[in-house]
Amino acid sequence: MSIATAPPVLRQAASFAAIGLVSTGAYALLYLVLRSGLPAEASNALALLVTAIGNTAANRRLTFGVRDGDGIARDHAGGVISFGAALAITTTSVIALHAIITTPPRAVELLVLVGANGLATAVRFVMLRAWIDRDRQPSETSLELRKALS
Secondary structure (H helix, E strand, O other): OOOOOOOHHHHHHHHHHHHHHHHHHHHHHHHHHHHOOOOHHHHHHHHHHHHHHHHHHHHHHHHOOOOOOOOHHHHHHHHHHHHHHHHHHHHHHHHHHHHHOOOOOHHHHHHHHHHHHHHHHHHHHHHHHHHHOOOOOHHHHHHHHHHHHO
């Protein structure tokens, strides 16, 4: 099965993952730059905020096929809510790391945060798919998910 013939949920997941990889790379670079002058929590929040804005816009257009301005404020509000979930996941991970290792090497911090971003990305996909791709029938979405998982 090619990506072109895959169920919509799989095509969306593939697009979301590709955008997520680019966003994670940008996040990591920005985090490292910010971390040279800011605490880990602040660097994480700022890097995540900047990349979440671009990530939401890219996913709105490329993953969910929304190309007009209809609902843009609502869609970005969903992006803000999913940003909050991602921020909670990543902040908790960096706080936990610092509780275990008082002064971890930056590479370890970044590794933990990239892992946390992976989990946050899965949460964001579910949230944004429900928020932005809202015109789909729940029964159709459930059927696609069941087919994709079987």
